[in-house]
Amino acid sequence: MPSSKLSRHSYHHGDLANALTGAALELARSGGPDAVVLREAARQIGVSATAAYRHFTSREDLMHAVKDCALTELAERMQQELDAVPSDVDSAEQLRLRLRALGRGYIGFALERPGLFRTAFAHMEKMTDRPGIDPMQTPPFRMLVATLDGLVESGLIDGSRRPFLEFAAWSAVHGMAELLLDGPMSHLPADLQQAAVSRALDVINAGIMAP
Numbered sequence: 001m002p003s004s005k006l007s008r009h010s011y012h013h014g015d016l017a018n019a020l021t022g023a024a025l026e027l028a029r030s031g032g033p034d035a036v037v038l039r040e041a042a043r044q045i046g047v048s049a050t051a052a053y054r055h056f057t058s059r060e061d062l063m064h065a066v067k068d069c070a071l072t073e074l075a076e077r078m079q080q081e082l083d084a085v086p087s088d089v090d091s092a093e094q095l096r097l098r099l100r101a102l103g104r105g106y107i108g109f110a111l112e113r114p115g116l117f118r119t120a121f122a123h124m125e126k127m128t129d130r131p132g133i134d135p136m137q138t139p140p141f142r143m144l145v146a147t148l149d150g151l152v153e154s155g156l157i158d159g160s161r162r163p164f165l166e167f168a169a170w171s172a173v174h175g176m177a178e179l180l181l182d183g184p185m186s187h188l189p190a191d192l193q194q195a196a197v198s199r200a201l202d203v204i205n206a207g208i209m210a211p
Helices: 016-031 038-045 049-053 059-083 091-112 114-120 139-153 165-182 190-209
Strands: none
Touching: 016 038, 016 049, 016 059, 016 114, 038 049, 038 059, 059 091, 059 114, 059 139, 091 114, 091 139, 091 165, 091 190, 114 165, 139 165, 139 190, 165 190
């Protein structure tokens, strides 16, 4: 994604939309969803607001692009945790660790990149009709679904318990992230936060794996 430090001459003709999205993504990274303003993104890369509006007709259009990028970065952070799951354990344990890794990556992203996390889920209920923003079609959600399906296929979860497990898991992990980021747990020392995350993931996994 282009950096917000781009000048008007540093992108090729036809790449202005990407440059604007890159600038807006950096605004979101530092200031959250409220910082995503089309005129400011245009100013960051040295073009006029008129030129910017040729590519994004409104702030909502730009937010759509930025949210999509933020969700992709969230999925990448979750994938990092999946990649760290040891391969020298039996397949059942590996699946359990993968489920835990997804939650750890999700919460880790919220704490490490709060601006992007807030932006990824800002006003989503008003934008689910837009391609790429439907939460059930986003990369993080699909990763969770695939992992839960794998647990069913392996026999670790009874198929009769599979319906809506992704929503239960997502709501629990997202709630924990919100409490740590903007709720009363935000004032806890870092070591207590991590202990709380670990315990929450224990409980979530135990609930999902319960017979």
